[in-house]
Amino acid sequence: MEQRLFTTDFGFSDLTRWFYGPWHIDGTALDTVTAAATGRLGDPPGSAASALRSDSVRLLESPLTTEDIATLWRAASNQGRGTTYFGIDARDWLRQIITVCGEQLRHLGMDAERPLPRSEPKKSAEQVLREILCVRDKLTSPTDSTRHMDPTGAVAEALEGVVSTVDDDLGFRLFLRVLNTYRIPLSQDQYTRFQRLGEYFGYGEFHVHDVEWLTRQP
Known part of the structure; x- marks a missing residue:
């Protein structure tokens, strides 16, 4: 892209x-x-x-x-x-x-354009949904630092809703943010898959790297 x-x-x-x-x-x-x-x-x-x-x-x-x-x-x-x-x-x-x-x-003298219409569901949406599914169990087992937060099953469902009905790019970006805030440990294989998705979406060089530290979490 x-x-x-x-x-x-x-x-x-x-x-x-x-x-x-x-x-x-x-x-x-x-x-x-x-x-x-x-x-x-x-x-x-x-x-x-x-x-x-x-x-x-x-x-x-x-x-x-x-x-x-x-x-x-x-x-x-x-x-x-x-x-x-x-x-x-x-x-x-x-x-x-x-x-x-x-x-x-x-x-700035620019038009406030409406967003582009959402495209038809594509393979990338399926990939993002699979990645959310991979961490669902971890999202539903809050750590001491996340016990004050929303029921994590609701968070996963909301993320899936964004990917499925709004925009898979936005859904993936929000997913990366949630991984950070919930401190979800990632495997190197997961991180590599995230990098590939980031390349597909055209992200900048430091975007997906924001969650790299999670590969070193126990």
Whole structure:
């Protein structure tokens, strides 16, 4: 596939990183979204906002339940400041993200385009679903560091829902984030398969490498 514009994570999955854990960044939640939509040094202008908006519109208009989306947010952000803290539900949170990204794009003189329609199910979706299945047992056996988090069966089901009904690329990116937050040990074979999927999706050189440390977990 076409090489992406980013060397690391991007879009909605990357936004969860900005809110990781206690989220003690100065400013409001929407200030943090604005920072994420601005992108990192070296990102083409508007690319971060466009990717984040596209993911958020896909999720907003998807058949996923609002609680599914909230579950994914909590899992990928390691219980970072969630929608309950903001006093809104997950779809309202997506609408706010979309508004911020649209403002950022208009500020740059760019159109806030709708995301590309989801393509027909393809072999890559089956591969991502198989990888989620491979760690389901580990996701349902929380460690001391994840006992405060959502029932992990619900997290796996929500991830599968993204892959099956929204977008397999976004589903895989969220899966990588959840592996990190839940500290799921990986075999070298699993990591190698993730690298191949990352190459297929056109990820940057440091994207999948973000979970490499899990191959050294007991």
